[in-house]
Amino acid sequence: MQIDSREQNIEQIITADWLIPMNQANHWLEHHAIVITGNKITDILHRDQAIDKYPQAPITTLNGQVLMPGFVNSHCHAAMNLLRGLSDDLPLKEWLEQAIWPVEAQFVDDTFVYQGTQHAIAEMIRSGTTCFQDMYFMPNQIAKAAQESGIRANIGLVVVEFETSWAKNAQECIDKGLDVFDQFKHSNTINFNFAPHAPYTVSKNTLEKLGTLSNELNLTLQIHVHETANEVESFVAEHGIRPLARLKEIGLLSPLLNAVHMTQLNEGEIEWLAESACHVIHCPQSNMKLASGVCPTIHLIEAGVNLAIGTDGAASNNDLDMIDETRSASLLAKLDYLNPTALTAYQSLYAATMGGAKAMGLQEKIGSLEVGKAADIIAIDLNRIETQPVYNPISQIVYAASRDQVTNVWVNGKQLLKDRELSTLNSPLILQHAQNWRHKIINR
Numbered sequence: 001m002q003i004d005s006r007e008q009n010i011e012q013i014i015t016a017d018w019l020i021p022m023n024q025a026n027h028w029l030e031h032h033a034i035v036i037t038g039n040k041i042t043d044i045l046h047r048d049q050a051i052d053k054y055p056q057a058p059i060t061t062l063n064g065q066v067l068m069p070g071f072v073n074s075h076c077h078a079a080m081n082l083l084r085g086l087s088d089d090l091p092l093k094e095w096l097e098q099a100i101w102p103v104e105a106q107f108v109d110d111t112f113v114y115q116g117t118q119h120a121i122a123e124m125i126r127s128g129t130t131c132f133q134d135m136y137f138m139p140n141q142i143a144k145a146a147q148e149s150g151i152r153a154n155i156g157l158v159v160v161e162f163e164t165s166w167a168k169n170a171q172e173c174i175d176k177g178l179d180v181f182d183q184f185k186h187s188n189t190i191n192f193n194f195a196p197h198a199p200y201t202v203s204k205n206t207l208e209k210l211g212t213l214s215n216e217l218n219l220t221l222q223i224h225v226h227e228t229a230n231e232v233e234s235f236v237a238e239h240g241i242r243p244l245a246r247l248k249e250i251g252l253l254s255p256l257l258n259a260v261h262m263t264q265l266n267e268g269e270i271e272w273l274a275e276s277a278c279h280v281i282h283c284p285q286s287n288m289k290l291a292s293g294v295c296p297t298i299h300l301i302e303a304g305v306n307l308a309i310g311t312d313g314a315a316s317n318n319d320l321d322m323i324d325e326t327r328s329a330s331l332l333a334k335l336d337y338l339n340p341t342a343l344t345a346y347q348s349l350y351a352a353t354m355g356g357a358k359a360m361g362l363q364e365k366i367g368s369l370e371v372g373k374a375a376d377i378i379a380i381d382l383n384r385i386e387t388q389p390v391y392n393p394i395s396q397i398v399y400a401a402s403r404d405q406v407t408n409v410w411v412n413g414k415q416l417l418k419d420r421e422l423s424t425l426n427s428p429l430i431l432q433h434a435q436n437w438r439h440k441i442i443n444r
């Protein structure tokens, strides 16, 4: 019988050549060790001291590797993994209205969401994501898949006005969402937030209700907003006000708001976001692929807004690779500002770890490697032709490494990836399910 060291609170040591705690800019430690007791980090010290201080603890030594906090993917639609590559090279409106929504209307059900989410979780764990914030139908199935896999999740209680296979209207979305929240309220790794899809799909009245609920329950609220210029223009034409101004009018601009995309922002709006301590979730690859626009990351950071990074769904990205997303974030900012110092490797890595933790209100628990935080840790092997020599491990991860260099992943002290093998998910079955869905969807 395997002993679960987490239940028995047994100490274990993980040591590697580099450790990036993400608690101080451009800082890393060499030949250090992390001590995990149960599900928490209980010590970080030099490898030699660790061996002396904890002589009984089993040691995992990862030569040529770097330890860092797991990536926090702050916006995704996990189950859309099953729609990857179904429709590409279109602008957002056409892509959603002509390609994606009709297929979702026909195929999304409990099994689709459960199996699609498992697929996405497998991809995320294999690429070093230890926590994801999701927005999709059937949050009960998302929670089940996440709980079984061991990954940490902040699951959106999705709200739209139109009828879907999840709910017949916005009120039913809220009622059913709150039941799911209740079912998982004792979980250590599953959290929830409100996820009204966008100001153009959710009414003012519903957004007001959600604002009240999110304040009462202290739950964050994620929403697509100002994703494209076209979205802003049509909203103004219909309502006479810009979408962000509508959210402000309703009182939604607060530290609980996760504003996703934000490619269209004027100076005044950046000021509103800063003064109300909102969080912006930047999805650079989805924004580039749909040619939606560019989020003004540097203006936001300089104004004091917390920036997090998300992949968005695999149908618009087309992967859930946070290493690649940090690289895109940095490169896009440099090009956008015509300034090579814009969004440094450390700034992108921060947004992809601590930035996400703060956006979800989980900054005391995850996002950095510090004593007292949950043991959400990843190891990346830099001992490859592609990432040698190592002058600066932060630079190597953001500008040179690829996701297949992620070797080991722990969430809440439990190992979910061991030498690149998934320990809680059945990869052949996940692949089989993806092929079954492709068959059904292609023959529609």
Ligand SMILES: CSC[C@H]1O[C@@H](n2cnc3c(O)ncnc32)[C@H](O)[C@@H]1O
Pocket: 077, 092, 096, 100, 101, 104, 135, 136, 137, 158, 159, 160, 197, 224, 227, 286, 312, 313, 316
């Ligand atoms: C209501 S569940 C989520 C809903 O969002 C759709 N979606 C996926 N990507 C985007 C995006 O970039 N902008 C707006 N909406 C998006 C997805 O297809 C689901 O219907």
Ligand SMILES: [Zn+2]
Pocket: 075, 076, 077, 224, 260, 312, 313
């Ligand atoms: Zn999205």
